[in-house]
Amino acid sequence: MALLTPGDPADPLALQGALLQAMDAGGPAVVVGVDPARLDRDALPAGTALVLATSGSTGVPKRVALSAAALRASAAATAARIGEGAWVLALPASRIAGIQVLVRAALAGAPVQPAASGGAADVAAAAAALPAGAPAYTSLVPAQLRALLRDAPDALARFEAVLVGGQRTPPDLLEEAAERGIRVVRTYGSTETAGGCVYDGAPLPGVMLRIEAGEVLVAGEMLADGYVGEPAATAAAFPVRDGRRWYRTGDRGALAADGALQVTGRADNVIVSGGVNVSLDLVEAAVHTVPALRDAVVIGVADETWGEASVVVTAQGDARDLADARAAVERALGAAARPREVVRVGAVPLLASGKPDRVALRERFGGRRLG
Structure with missing residues (x-):
């Protein structure tokens, strides 16, 4: 029977430690957003390091099982694309984007500085608290980027790159950031892909894309093992094509001639x-x-x-x-x-x-x- 430990998003540094134990020492799987008592431990895939509830933005949240290998693959692919260093945690540690900030910093052996509310003032204070001169990064949603551009633009200059995702980023935000010399990287991904797997339309190293009947499918080592206790939903969302396991995103999109992904919206x-x-x-x-x-x-x-x-x-x-x-x-x-x-x-x-x-x-x- 799998061992589980609840992860507290309100204490992100403790959560980071629990994740590292689960990833490095085969310690208890960390459960976030789900009551461990309501999980069928025998249904947990072998090697699970994290069970995370999806955001539920389009329906009932699912309980996603992510292995240590998937979390590591995602973090390594991000580092290969944008570099590695310290991070400001400006997103909730109850969501995959926030959790991956913790994982990336830990695997890089770099500090992470939580920004209490995620507001512009807290993000600016967290950025100022990072070690001077060291590469630094953060991950935001578009509303946070807009607030920082308005209220604390100098704080954004501290970052080598600012990842922005969760929803479509308005063009005016990208233009304003570019004018200020801020490197904004548009990200696309989900809990089922262990976070962002496509940056500025280009798949990260090890990520494969295909379009099937207008729907975006993703493959790679960062894929989740499935939904805990829901074999039918897992089989439907993670089909095998030509001997490879894919994730059906439910998003409509197309691949340009250069392989860039263009997402046009939810299929539903x-x-x-x-x-x-x-x-x-x-x-x-x-x-x-x-x-x-x-x-x-x-x-x-x-x-x-x-x-x-x-x-x-x-x-x-x-x-x-x-x-x-x-x-x-x-x-x-x-x-x-x-x-x-x-x-x-x-x-x-x-x-x-x-x-x-x-x-x-x-x-x-x-x-x-x-x-």
Whole structure:
């Protein structure tokens, strides 16, 4: 029977130590975001170092089993691409992006400095506390990058590279960072891939990509062993193709002629409006070109006339921005994709990972019927 130990994301340095024990000494597997008492220990794959709950951004969280080899492969591939050194932990240690900050620093024998709230002031203070002159890195979500560019841009200059992921990074953020000489690296990955596995569209060393029926599939040593106690879900998500094990991401995308990955959105984040399939991810990307709506979230709602339509949920813009949003979407995707309404909220709900909580938004506004 597997030995398990709970990992406390509120104490990231202790969590880092537990992870190292699990990876180096074959110690108890670390369990984060899951009650160990609710796990079937006999269902745990051999060699599991970490059991981590997915963010649940599109549905019910799953319990992902990651081996020491997968965690090491991911960290080594990142180091090969961007270098290694000290890290500022600005993301929750309850998510794979935060956990990999701990793993990368530990394997490099370098310090990690937690930024208590993940806010701009705390990230700046954590960066200042790192050893002077040593290479340093951090990992952020787009909202954190925007806040740092606004409130503490000098802190970003401390980093050799700033990884940004979790969701699409608006072009204006990338442009502003580039103008300031900050190296921002766009990352793509998931808990099932032990974190980011594609940087700026290019797969990391050891990562393989393929497109199957429009869906992005990933292979490599960093893949999770599966979902604990869910053999059917594991088999569906990790099929074998030509003797190689792949992970079905559920994302739609394409590979350019040079092999660069272009992700267009979730395969399941689609509505049918007037008989036309509309990707809400692409609608959201177009809406983000409107300055007042650059942090908005687009969800689908029922529509009396067209069956389904999209609604823009925002904490900044308002109904006056609807015309600009509709024009931007029509230019990019056609008239059928135009959003029907802009809804103002006090704050867009977020998951611990920093992603918008789309499940909560659908529960709140999904029943909204438009005529």
